[in-house]
Amino acid sequence: MASTFDLTFEFAPYRLSGTVYGVLMNHRDALAALGEAAHQPPYKAPPKAPVLYVKPRNTLVAPGAPLRIDDPAGELEVGAALGVVIGRTACAVSEAEALDFVAGYVIVADCSLPHDSYFRPAIRFKARDRSCAIGPKVVARADIANPDALGVRVLVDGRPAHAARTGGTFRGVARLVSDISEFMTLAPGDLLLTGVAAGSPRVGAGATLAIEIDGLGRLETRVEPAVELAGR
Amino acid sequence: MKQARVAFAGALHEATPGAAQGTLRLADGRVVAEEDVVWLAPFEVGTIVALGLNYADHAKELAFGAQDEPLVFLKGPGSVVGHRGRTRRPVDATFMHYECELAVVIGKPARKVSRAEAMSHVAGYTVANDYAIRDYLENWYRPNLRVKNRDGGTVLGPWLVDAADGDAPPQLELRSFVNGRLTQQGHTRDLIFDVPFLIEYLSAFMTLSPGDVILTGTPEGVSNVAVGDEVVCEIEGIGRLLNTIAGDAEFGR
Numbered sequence: 001m002a003s004t005f006d007l008t009f010e011f012a013p014y015r016l017s018g019t020v021y022g023v024l025m026n027h028r029d030a031l032a033a034l035g036e037a038a039h040q041p042p043y044k045a046p047p048k049a050p051v052l053y054v055k056p057r058n059t060l061v062a063p064g065a066p067l068r069i070d071d072p073a074g075e076l077e078v079g080a081a082l083g084v085v086i087g088r089t090a091c092a093v094s095e096a097e098a099l100d101f102v103a104g105y106v107i108v109a110d111c112s113l114p115h116d117s118y119f120r121p122a123i124r125f126k127a128r129d130r131s132c133a134i135g136p137k138v139v140a141r142a143d144i145a146n147p148d149a150l151g152v153r154v155l156v157d158g159r160p161a162h163a164a165r166t167g168g169t170f171r172g173v174a175r176l177v178s179d180i181s182e183f184m185t186l187a188p189g190d191l192l193l194t195g196v197a198a199g200s201p202r203v204g205a206g207a208t209l210a211i212e213i214d215g216l217g218r219l220e221t222r223v224e225p226a227v228e229l230a231g232r
Numbered sequence: 233m234k235q236a237r238v239a240f241a242g243a244l245h246e247a248t249p250g251a252a253q254g255t256l257r258l259a260d261g262r263v264v265a266e267e268d269v270v271w272l273a274p275f276e277v278g279t280i281v282a283l284g285l286n287y288a289d290h291a292k293e294l295a296f297g298a299q300d301e302p303l304v305f306l307k308g309p310g311s312v313v314g315h316r317g318r319t320r321r322p323v324d325a326t327f328m329h330y331e332c333e334l335a336v337v338i339g340k341p342a343r344k345v346s347r348a349e350a351m352s353h354v355a356g357y358t359v360a361n362d363y364a365i366r367d368y369l370e371n372w373y374r375p376n377l378r379v380k381n382r383d384g385g386t387v388l389g390p391w392l393v394d395a396a397d398g399d400a401p402p403q404l405e406l407r408s409f410v411n412g413r414l415t416q417q418g419h420t421r422d423l424i425f426d427v428p429f430l431i432e433y434l435s436a437f438m439t440l441s442p443g444d445v446i447l448t449g450t451p452e453g454v455s456n457v458a459v460g461d462e463v464v465c466e467i468e469g470i471g472r473l474l475n476t477i478a479g480d481a482e483f484g485r
Contacts, residue, residue: 042371052378054307070437121306123281129437183368184308187310
């Protein structure tokens with residue numbers, strides 16, 4: 001798929017495909033934060049299968065480039081996520097073999113406009129231009145002993161704003177890849193975000209943002225207001 | 233002008249309708265039968281934006297009331313198959329249905345485009361069959377991807393039909409046939425949110441790029457399909473899109 005976004009690395013598949021999927025409510029604390037509401041209408045029951053969403057190509061932000069916010073007085077919710085880079089075509093793979101289909105890992109700042117209903121796909125909140133920053137680099141799978149036991153830290157304007165772990169999920173990386181590949185094939189270079197813990201921080205225009213994940217380095221970006229052409 | 237992308241004799245080709253019925257003319261001059269090529273989606277597919285409940289009759293069929301905002305969901309490129317493709321129906325599914333839809337292909341970048349300017353961003357149209365398996369519906373980001381983004385679940389083609397620059401969206405009849413029997417019928421004049429509105433709405437928060445496609449929703453008349461069924465989605469003047477339902481065994485399941 002053609003995309004202006006490009007992030008290359010020195011092992012197969014060498015680049016991202018530009019297709020990015022995220023998983024909603026994979027962290028137990030994120031679902032717990034909804035409390036009894038997860039059992040009430042409109043949801044009626046907690047999710048059974050992985051709940052996925054797409055971050056389309058207009059959302060992707062390359063390392064070093066800024067995130068965008070349209071409303072200069074508004075806020076972005078920063079989802080600090082582990083990105084799993086698919087290495088080989090994964091179709092109906094078992095949990096035991098799933099990690100063989102992973103090329104590596106990368107930090108992702110998966111940003112949304114804050115929204116409190118998860119009943120309908122929240123495209124207007126989650127698919128906004130330049131809302132998904134990826135970087136600084138893809139780290140090979142072999143260099144990460146356990147992707148489900150990594151510390152995640154968010155810093156806003158240099159100050160700690162949130163701390164979480166990649167674990168504490170309903171499905172770890174291997175189980176996610178397996179369960180998703182049962183109904184949709186994941187292709188080399190596809191990126192799967194394994195979810196966001198409860199308590200995502202919010203940032204406004206002008207903020208600088210850093211996300212650290214153990215072993216993956218530090219993703220640094222900033223939030224810039226959209227600049228409109230004169231006369232609009 | 234109508235254009236297809238096909239595989240034939242070891243290469244990918246652009247093709248146009250041949251002079252004789254059921255034939256294609258490849259860009260290199262060869263004329264071949266439509267059964268002898270592998271049909272791909274007729275354009276390089278970017279972001280796939282799909283509409284739910286965008287015909288009043290279908291919304292009523294599924295017992296939904298009026299909406300104040302379009303129900304939009306996204307699909308991934310891995311779900312796409314072309315004309316004459318095969319789509320798997322898992323053995324545990326009890327309600328899998330086709331959805332015949334007018335697909336609007338973007339031709340030039342669209343960001344914060346007004347309704348009045350929207351149609352000048354359209355490259356053309358094709359037919360979509362946006363399958364769903366209702367057994368897997370859950371009430372989280374509904375319709376969830378396990379329902380709508382399955383392998384083979386987005387059938388596109390056969391042709392990309394050019395839009396005349398800036399023309400109003402076509403007013404066309406949609407029909408679906410299962411094994412030759414008419415099962416679904418509707419008309420794009422009954423869209424709740426029309427094409428210019430959708431381009432204005434989407435481009436207000438997401439830049440649309442060439443190759444992005446909007447599947448505009450389906451009218452009343454969805455019905456369950458079985459392994460072996462031949463499903464045709466047809467839009468007058470745009471195309472007649474064939475898909476066959478396959479079983480698990482064919483996919484080694």
